Amino acid sequence: MPKAQVTFEDIEVTVTVPAGTRLIEVSEKVGAGITYGCREGECGTCMMKIVGGSENLANPSVLEDKVLKENFAGIGNRLACQAQVLGGHVVVRPG
Amino acid sequence: MSLADAVIPGRPVAVAPGVHWVGALDPEMRQFDIILRTANGTSYNAYAVRGHNGVAVIDTVKEDFAGDFFARLWACCKPEEIRAIVLNHLEPDHSGALPELLAAAPQAPLYISRPALGMLKGLLKDGLDPERIVAVTDDTRVELGGRSLRFLPTPYLHWPDTQCTWVEEDGLLFSGDVFGCHFCDARLFNDRAGDFRFSFDYYYQHIMRPFREFVLQALALIEPLPIRLIAPAHGPVLRDHPQTYVRRYRQLAEPLLANEAAGRDKTLLVFYISAYGNTARMAQAVRDGAEGVEGVRVSLYDLVGGEPGPFADLIEEADGLLFGSPTINGDAVKPVWDLLSSLTLVKVKGKLGGAFGSYGWSGEAVGLIEDRLRGLKLRVPRSGVKVKLIPTAEELAECAGFGRDLAEQLVGRAGPRHIDFTAPQALSA
Ligand code: FES
Ligand SMILES: [Fe+2]
Ligand SMILES: [Fe+2]
Numbered sequence: 288m289p290k291a292q293v294t295f296e297d298i299e300v301t302v303t304v305p306a307g308t309r310l311i312e313v314s315e316k317v318g319a320g321i322t323y324g325c326r327e328g329e330c331g332t333c334m335m336k337i338v339g340g341s342e343n344l345a346n347p348s349v350l351e352d353k354v355l356k357e358n359f360a361g362i363g364n365r366l367a368c369q370a371q372v373l374g375g376h377v378v379v380r381p382g
Numbered sequence: 383m384s385l386a387d388a389v390i391p392g393r394p395v396a397v398a399p400g401v402h403w404v405g406a407l408d409p410e411m412r413q414f415d416i417i418l419r420t421a422n423g424t425s426y427n428a429y430a431v432r433g434h435n436g437v438a439v440i441d442t443v444k445e446d447f448a449g450d451f452f453a454r455l456w457a458c459c460k461p462e463e464i465r466a467i468v469l470n471h472l473e474p475d476h477s478g479a480l481p482e483l484l485a486a487a488p489q490a491p492l493y494i495s496r497p498a499l500g501m502l503k504g505l506l507k508d509g510l511d512p513e514r515i516v517a518v519t520d521d522t523r524v525e526l527g528g529r530s531l532r533f534l535p536t537p538y539l540h541w542p543d544t545q546c547t548w549v550e551e552d553g554l555l556f557s558g559d560v561f562g563c564h565f566c567d568a569r570l571f572n573d574r575a576g577d578f579r580f581s582f583d584y585y586y587q588h589i590m591r592p593f594r595e596f597v598l599q600a601l602a603l604i605e606p607l608p609i610r611l612i613a614p615a616h617g618p619v620l621r622d623h624p625q626t627y628v629r630r631y632r633q634l635a636e637p638l639l640a641n642e643a644a645g646r647d648k649t650l651l652v653f654y655i656s657a658y659g660n661t662a663r664m665a666q667a668v669r670d671g672a673e674g675v676e677g678v679r680v681s682l683y684d685l686v687g688g689e690p691g692p693f694a695d696l697i698e699e700a701d702g703l704l705f706g707s708p709t710i711n712g713d714a715v716k717p718v719w720d721l722l723s724s725l726t727l728v729k730v731k732g733k734l735g736g737a738f739g740s741y742g743w744s745g746e747a748v749g750l751i752e753d754r755l756r757g758l759k760l761r762v763p764r765s766g767v768k769v770k771l772i773p774t775a776e777e778l779a780e781c782a783g784f785g786r787d788l789a790e791q792l793v794g795r796a797g798p799r800h801i802d803f804t805a806p807q808a809l810s811a
Contacts, residue, residue, distance in 0.1 A: 299796075299797065299798040299799065300798070301800045303803060303804050304804060315731075316762070316803075317763065318734065318761025320732075322732075324497070325500070325542065330497050330542045331497070332497075357496075358496075
């Protein structure tokens with residue numbers, strides 16, 4: 288199985304997950320500080336900052352892009368309920 | 383009861399000078415959103431606020447009641463007088479007549495909270511001219527002439543989009559679901575309606591309590607306001623001593639004495655139940671292990687000696703929760719499930735959780751409890767300790783280590799960790 292690693296910087300936890308996992312599937316299990324609202328890429332609550340390895344995430348969908356804009360996202364912001372890790376190592380932090 | 387204060391079909395009810403209730407009564411409703419019951423139906427309260435320059439409509443009603451709403455609305459204003467449409471909350475019980483209202487008053491912008499933006503398109507199938515939508519900020523003011531609307535961000539009460547509308551000149555708070563209740567009474571005002579105190583508390587407990595932190599944030603905004611009337615989206619209009627209801631929310635949101643250790647220590651609660659004393663001994667070892675970690679206040683509770691309600695109050699304020707249960711007939715025992723099922727009304731998301739227990743020949747209880755804790759969005763960083771029958775000294779030491787580990791995680795002294803979710807026992811990693 289192709290794998291990927293994600294580090295949640297705020298709690299110093301690194302997880303190994305199957306490639307294709309969405310961050311929402313692991314962040315709550317390990318207790319990272321990312322919070323969720325709609326869980327469907329609509330409300331922008333779960334916006335997080337990609338600190339490293341953003342190239343290892345699938346590109347944002349049209350919907351995610353739109354919600355990011357509506358929420359004044361900066362460079363490196365993604366929605367944790369949408370972002371999918373494809374491989375390699377991604378480092379994230381809440382906010 | 384004066385006729386002017388009563389709800390009459392097709393007629394708006396004045397709630398303040400130039401302000402009318404234009405909502406609908408739903409006396410037959412008994413179950414709301416499946417989880418809520420009401421013995422007296424409910425009301426969908428909507429309001430028309432008039433200034434010298436025009437009218438603002440605040441909220442609408444459930445779709446089936448659109449007829450009642452428009453009959454009352456058009457009895458107190460003309461469509462072309464509407465200068466603003468405000469939705470404090472987009473749930474269908476308040477937005478049911480919105481599409482028709484938007485069409486009837488095409489000149490009026492729609493004022494909603496920023497988080498409501500994303501939800502709006504799910505609601506308006508035909509879409510809406512983005513130019514007509516205003517996502518409000520702290521600075522947004524809708525001038526009606528002689529009175530104006532401002533907006534308080536009160537998110538998650540009980541949806542991400544919820545807000546309150548404040549008319550400073552008259553001290554009117556249009557609060558949405560906050561301070562509302564499912565209670566249908568044609569006498570409409572809190573000093574006239576039947577006794578709705580139970581319904582008020584019940585609504586808080588079932589709708590608002592899971593969002594307690596947001597209630598406290600909202601109260602910090604609301605308490606300083608010189609409120610003269612609260613106009614909620616359900617139940618009686620609170621014109622007599624409205625501040626009483628604000629204070630009641632404060633009491634409901636802070637049911638316990640202050641936790642003196644809160645500023646200093648993290649709180650870890652260890653609940654257990656034991657058939658032969660084995661799980662009890664494990665619980666004590668877990669407690670002892672956790673207690674050795676500085677900055678953690680550990681409390682031990684035998685579930686046999688308490689009720690889910692008060693335990694849930696403690697859990698609401700705790701940082702970590704551990705559950706010890708024997709496995710009987712392949713399951714954790716009922717008092718554990720009773721407590722865990724009462725937690726749906728308490729916010730436990732993000733707290734630290736764990737389980738342990740003794741068993742005879744199979745130890746399913748621990749895994750089942752952990753699954754439930756994950757389902758409640760606790761983080762369960764360590765798989766629990768299972769012991770076959772009587773714990774040995776070694777096994778008790780393992781329990782103490784388990785307690786210590788979790789306590790260290792609570793105070794953030796665990797150091798960097800790696801968890802492999804692709805390993806075979808990924809779920810109990
Ligand atoms: S949780 Fe709403 S956008 Fe991700
Ligand atoms: Fe609601
Ligand atoms: Fe409602």
